[in-house]
Amino acid sequence: MTARPRHIAHLHLHSHAAPDEGRHADVTDLLTGITPHVQTVSPDAVQLDLTSALRYFDRSPYGLVQLAQLRLMALYGIESSAGLAANRMLATMAADASAPGRATWVPEEEAAGWLRSRPVTGLPGIGRATATTLGRYGLHSVGQVADTPAATLQRLLGAGPARLLAERARGHDPRPVVPLEPAAHLVADLVLDRDCLDPEGHHRAVLGLADQIGQRLRGEGQVAGRLSLTVRYADRSSTTRTRTLPEPTGHSPALAAALLGLLAALGLQRARVRAFVVRADDLLPAVGAPRQLSLDPRDARAHTVEKAADRARHRFGPRALYPATLADDHAPHRERKRYP
16 A cells, blocks of 8 residues: 655744744644644744645645635734645745745655755754854755765764754655644743844843743743753744753743853854744643752842742732843833842
C-alpha cells in the first residue's frame, strides 16, 4: 500500500495587534474547522497538515490554503503569507518567500530544484554562526551544501549538526504536525511597533517579558525549570536559545538574569529585531518546589518586595507597580509607583 503524499501548510500571521494566547486559540479553533491537525508556532505562525482534509473539501491543497487565508481575513482581519509543501521545513521556507496575502506552493516533484537555489540561511535553524562558518568555505546556497561530502561537513560543524544540515539541504523533514504540545508551558511575547536596532531596547524588552512571565507564574502558583528566548528578525528569520535554570523559580529577577544571559549569548548588536518571545517550560507547583536557601539578606528582601508588589497589582491592576528599569515604558502614567 502506497502512503499518501503529505501536504503541509505554514501560515505567517500578519496582525497589527500583538499575538497573545487568546488570539492563537481563536485562530486554532478556526483552522480546526478545515483540519484537526493544527499546530501553533509562536510568536506569529501556524502549521496545518491538510492531507486528510483534501477528500472532505474536494479541493486542491492550494485551494485549501486559500480557504484558510480567506477565513482568517474575513473573521479576524488577519492577513497571512502561506507556504505549501510536502513537509514542515519546506512549507516554512515557502511561506518566508511569500508576500502578505500570497501563497507559494512547492510541489513534491519540484522541491529539489526549488530548494537548491535558496540561500543556506533560509534553512530553519541555521544560525548566523553556522552560516558564517559555511560561507568561509564558499557554501552559500542549499545546493552547494547538498553537494558537499558528509565528511567535509562533519569537519566543519561536528557530526550531529552536519548530519542534520545534510538532511535539511536535501529537503528531508519527517516531523509531524502535532496538534497539542505534550508539556505545560507559559508564553509571553512582544511584537515591536518598528524594527529595533538598539541593544538597550532589546535589553528593556526582555526585562519586561521576564517581569510579565514572573507575574503570571506567581499568579498561578507555579515555578519554571527551563526558559527559552526566541528573537524574530525583520527578514522573518528567528533564533531560539534555551537554558535550564539552576532551580525552578517564579522570581522575576532570577528569570530576568537567565533571559538576559540568553540575550547576551545571541550577540545581536545592531540586529533588526521585530519580536521577542519568552517561553517557560517544566512547570511545577510552587508549593513543595525545591529551593536553595540563601544567607544573603538581600535575597529575602527582594522576595518580600515582590510579594508586596503582587498584592498591590492584584488589588489595583497589573500596571499599578512596575520595575524602575522599565519606567520609560510607562512615561504617560507618572502617578504609578515604582519599586526598585
